[in-house]
Amino acid sequence: MMKIERPSREALIRYYRGESLPHEEKLIDLYLAMDIDHDYVESCLREAWHDLEDDPDPFDEQQPHAEWQQFQQRRSGLSQVPPKRKLRWLGYAASFALLVLGGVAALIHSKNSTPGQAAYTHYTSALGKRREVKLADNSTVMLFPGSTLDVPANFNDRDRNVTVKGRAFFEVVHNSNKPFLVTTGRLVTKDIGTSFEVNEFAAANTNTVTLLTGKVSVAYAGKEIAGLIPDQQISYQTSTNKYSINRIDARQSMAWINGELSYDLAPLSVICRDMEKWYNVKITIKNPDLLNKKITTSFKDLTVNKVLDMLSVTSGLTYTINDNKITIN
Structure with a gap:
């Protein structure tokens, strides 16, 4: 047979x-x-x-x-x-x-309906706003602006499976009898008593998982491809099915959960992508030479104009603003 x-x-x-x-x-x-x-x-x-x-x-x-x-x-x-x-x-x-x-x-027909009527509950963080979600097992999820979280109605009955689109930070209450699984893009992250971040860059064909504390295993197509320890990040390229594991400052990468965006030699294109969701604006970089320009910066409680002024000083760029549309030259 x-x-x-x-x-x-x-x-x-x-x-x-x-x-x-x-x-x-x-x-x-x-x-x-x-x-x-x-x-x-x-x-x-x-x-x-x-x-x-x-x-x-x-x-x-x-x-x-x-x-x-x-x-x-x-x-x-x-x-x-x-x-x-x-x-x-x-x-x-x-x-x-x-x-x-x-x-x-x-x-x-469950989207945006009440939990009692739905097969899952759909949480959305609006552009320009973070959103904190407390789950039935007392685990906490912080959604980056513009991200979504789907939680099944039977969450924590026999298992704990959720789905994220975008970027989210998890503070998981460990339960060895009920593994906590997060599906984002093509990766499934399994908690082993931990706090971690998942991030799906759909436009860049990249999924990342970053570990702050504890341990996680990361699987693709049902097979484990990595076990992370604190300050490690797996970056998976969906276009090539290749991945790499790097050591980073996880606390700096996750500073956004406390209202701060912080970068260490990050491409300007990555910073602008985050700013679009953080400030609910549309940013166009006209000069291609600036796309991969590496910048180290951090900002908290600043208007988008103040941030752009700061980037102008450090990188030499110029910009114009028309309503919520920003053009960088």
Whole structure:
């Protein structure tokens, strides 16, 4: 009898997007028919949904199948997908709805609804504002401006799994019987009694995990790729599937949780990317020579104009401001 291996997270997400390679598709069909690994399958489906979703409004509870139809139609090149594939995709969405906590239908119409009605609770930190979230196990999450956190309704019942898009700091209450797992991008971070930061730079195809205290293990596609100790950071390049582990000053990197942005020889492009979310502005760097200019600086409780003035002195740049749009020359 042929042994069916669990597909990688990347392969399963491609499958839900309708982008599988022919040989992958057949194997994944067989794997899903086995009706196993519900939490893993749900997390992959959720990531595929978030990547394709463009409507932030809550969904109509009476139309789950219609919403899945819209989700399917949002994919580019839908007309090239065979009708059999469309029906099969919707069939999996419908059957999956019966498997996990009321399933996908609950997941779809749960956004921004009350915890008692939702399969998960969706937390968002607005641009220009941090947000602190206290979880049911007394762990604490601090969201960087513009980031999101998804917490299942059954969090802390049997396990503790959450999903982050953007940047977040975790202060985790350790429980050896209930591992704490954080999915961000393609990485899954497992707490071993610790405080740490996850950061997804989608535009730069980079995910990082930085450890402040304790220990964490970091996995990709279900396999552990690193075990971090304090002041270590793993940087994973999603475009190449390569990663590196570096020693950094974690406390400086995480100074933002106390309202301070601090950088040690960071590229100007990275600083500006953070400033866009921190101050809710749009920054364009016109001079390409400035993009990778290394800057050491820190600022707290300063207006964006004051920060730009400070950067002008240290780096020689000039800037103009028009409403919330900033151009750096």
